[in-house]
Amino acid sequence: MNEAVRTSLMGRALDHVPHMRALGISFRGIEDGWVELEMAYSPDLVAYPDSGVIANGAIFALMDSTAGIAVVAGLRQSMPIATIDMRLDYLHPPAPFERLIGRAQCYKYTRSMAFVRGLAYQDSIDHPVANMVGSFVLPGAS
Amino acid sequence: MTTLEWANELRRSGRGERIESLPYAVMLGVIADHDGSDFKLIMPYRESLIGSPGRLHGGAIAGLLELAALSTLVLALPEDEPLPEIKPVTVTVDFMREGGMRDTFAAATITRLGRRIANLRAVAWQYDYSRPIAAANLNIVLARAAT
Structure with missing residues (x-):
C-alpha cells in the first residue's frame, strides 16, 4: 500500500474514533515509520479557563x-x-492558543510486544513540549 | 485563570467542586464525588470517551488520573502557606484492564509531599477499587515564589 493511500485510510479511520473526534485529532502523515497526528487548538482542551494552555x-x-x-x-x-504503560515527561508548557503535533515511532517489535518512542511539539521538533515512551501488548500474548 | 487561581478556588471550596470549572475536565465530563469521606472523581460514561469499539480511550483515563492527582495535591497543601505553582513533570500510566462503557472512578494518594517535589499515585477503577483499570505515578514540581 503506498503512503498516500495509507494516509487517506488512516485519516478516515480516525474520524470514526469518538474520543479522537472530541479532541480534534487528525492524521498528518507517516514517513520512515514515524507517525504524526495533530490536535487542533480548542478552548475545550484548555487546563484552566482563559489561559489558552492545552491540558497535560x-x-x-x-x-x-x-x-x-x-x-x-x-x-x-x-x-x-x-x-501496557506510557510515560510522558513534560519538558515545557505548550505555547497558548496553538495546535500540538504528536510524533511517534515503534522502534521494536517482539512476538508479543511493541515498544514506542515519540514527542509532542508545536513549531519545531527540536523544541519538544513532551517526550514519550510506551509499550503495547499484541494479541496472543497474555 | 491560572493554575494558582484555580488551586486557590479549589482550596477555598474544600472538596473539589471547582473541578467542574476546568474546560478539559468538563470535556471529559469529570465531576467530584461529594459522598463519603474520601475524595474521588467520577467520569460518567459518555460516547465521546470511546477509543475503540466498546472501550474507553486510554488518554481519557490518563486525563482522569491526572485530574485526581492534581486535586488531591491541592487539597493537601498546608493552608497557612501560599500555594506553589503545580507542574507535573513526569507522568507514567499503567493500563491494567480495559475501560468498559460505564462510569469510571479515580482517587489519588500522596506518597511524599516535599518542599519542591510531590510524588503521587492515582488509581482508576470501574467495578471495584481492588480491580483497577489503570494507575498513574506522578512526579510534580512545586515552584514556590522566592521569599
Missing part, C-alpha cells in the same frame, strides 16, 4: 493515540493492540 491530560491522549497508530502502522496485518 489532552497531550497524554494525543501521544497515546499517536503511539497506538505507530504500532498498528508497522504490523503486517490489522490486530487489536493495548497500551
Whole structure:
C-alpha cells in the first residue's frame, strides 16, 4: 500500500474514533515509520479557563493515540493492540492558543510486544513540549 | 485563570467542586464525588470517551488520573502557606484492564509531599477499587515564589 493511500485510510479511520473526534485529532502523515497526528487548538482542551494552555491530560491522549497508530502502522496485518504503560515527561508548557503535533515511532517489535518512542511539539521538533515512551501488548500474548 | 487561581478556588471550596470549572475536565465530563469521606472523581460514561469499539480511550483515563492527582495535591497543601505553582513533570500510566462503557472512578494518594517535589499515585477503577483499570505515578514540581 503506498503512503498516500495509507494516509487517506488512516485519516478516515480516525474520524470514526469518538474520543479522537472530541479532541480534534487528525492524521498528518507517516514517513520512515514515524507517525504524526495533530490536535487542533480548542478552548475545550484548555487546563484552566482563559489561559489558552492545552491540558497535560489532552497531550497524554494525543501521544497515546499517536503511539497506538505507530504500532498498528508497522504490523503486517490489522490486530487489536493495548497500551501496557506510557510515560510522558513534560519538558515545557505548550505555547497558548496553538495546535500540538504528536510524533511517534515503534522502534521494536517482539512476538508479543511493541515498544514506542515519540514527542509532542508545536513549531519545531527540536523544541519538544513532551517526550514519550510506551509499550503495547499484541494479541496472543497474555 | 491560572493554575494558582484555580488551586486557590479549589482550596477555598474544600472538596473539589471547582473541578467542574476546568474546560478539559468538563470535556471529559469529570465531576467530584461529594459522598463519603474520601475524595474521588467520577467520569460518567459518555460516547465521546470511546477509543475503540466498546472501550474507553486510554488518554481519557490518563486525563482522569491526572485530574485526581492534581486535586488531591491541592487539597493537601498546608493552608497557612501560599500555594506553589503545580507542574507535573513526569507522568507514567499503567493500563491494567480495559475501560468498559460505564462510569469510571479515580482517587489519588500522596506518597511524599516535599518542599519542591510531590510524588503521587492515582488509581482508576470501574467495578471495584481492588480491580483497577489503570494507575498513574506522578512526579510534580512545586515552584514556590522566592521569599
